[in-house]
Amino acid sequence: MSEGTAKPAHVAAGELQNRQFRYFDYVMVAFVVILLLSNIIGASKRSFLDLPLLGHWPFGAGILFFPISYVIGDVLTEVYGYARARRVIWAGFVAMLFMILMCIVVVALPPDTGWTGQAAYEQIFGFGAIPRIAIASIIAFWAGEFVNSYVLARMKLMTQGRHLWTRTIGSTIFGEGVDSLIFYPLAFLGAPGWTVSQVLVIVFTQWFLKVSWEVLLTPFTYLVVNFLKRREGVDIFDEGTDFTPFRTRV
Template sequence: MWQVSTREIPVPRSHYPILLALFVTIFVVSNITAQKGVTLGPIITDGAFFLFPAAYIIGDVLTEVYGFRAMRRAIWTGFAAMLLAVLAFYVAIALPSAPFYEAQPAFQSILGLVPQIVLGSLVGYLVGQTLNSYVLVALKRRTGEKSLWARLLGSTIVGEFADTLLFCAIVASAIGISTWADFLNYVVVGFVWKTLVEVICMPVTYAVIAWVKRSEGY
């Protein structure tokens, strides 16, 4: 019996690929759910409000444990994945429907991402995540391993504000926001909500960062 000798490149045991996959998935899914404008009483937001803050939490873990360069790779991976998703959606929409397929209008309505929203999301994402990571690393150079809460909070405020302002400014008209009052509501609610979620989840972020550091032999 012949035995074929094969060579394989060993895969390092690390949590980075899993965190990267979660980070990219949240970003892509958020861009789809953000197509829906949402009103909760006096609050105006979008369908991604409950999910997107998790991207910043995971981004904090990636930056704190693996550094700015690894986080920058994650940011560009998410950017490329979103572009691929948009291209795939439009190709699928353009393909001729089978005679028995009657859901083309709904399919096109849901996955025909509005270019204005995609642009706003990509711009906000690139600027916000980059600032979030840069500020966290800059603060870490000053504080070392101490004051993790200050690094997480400071980086979140800067990153989330830039992300929210740019995103809202670009996409507001696409989801029907036409007055300054509604725009300010959209920006303030988005920023406060995302920042509040990260503050509430900070104990979890602390625990995840500590666990990943221990697992990775930090």
């Protein structure tokens, strides 16, 4: 068979510690870019849909794109294994910290005389006024992504690599569940204008919408996973993997 069409070999993750993959860096960049943009652009706008029976349905614009980071997280773990996905999650975590630091510094810089954009900057990028939201976002991302990756890697071993859809959707149910359970209560519980019931409603509605996105994107996930496995020539299983999140070495 020609390169790119041969069936990928089943290998344990530990056998490929020094292996260089041709597409890994691109997938990592896509993950970090979508993570940052969905938080810095999408999170700042609230929109709505007019749904049949339900009527006016408000939502944060970031929900349209943030779940794609979970899809890419699934691809990373499924194709490259938990250890490499773990490195990417830490890269995203550090990138988010730097993004918040940069927002704080840029907003705090005194505006030049005659420049009228300071109020807009403070409204969009002003983490200083709402630090708990930034902290909640980072903690929820870190925990949710690691749960997502861990569940998928374990399910791949349990299913012996069969039924990809069960582990992409199953891992998202747990990962997005942890993300929502941490972020919304930590960010909004006890804040002015938020009741306990409102926080609970948004936890479950946002979780449901994010998981629904994963279900809708399942055909796309299959295409990407199958393409990368053929091109990389391996099908990695996390046999003997150390699943601690507190390391970055492959």
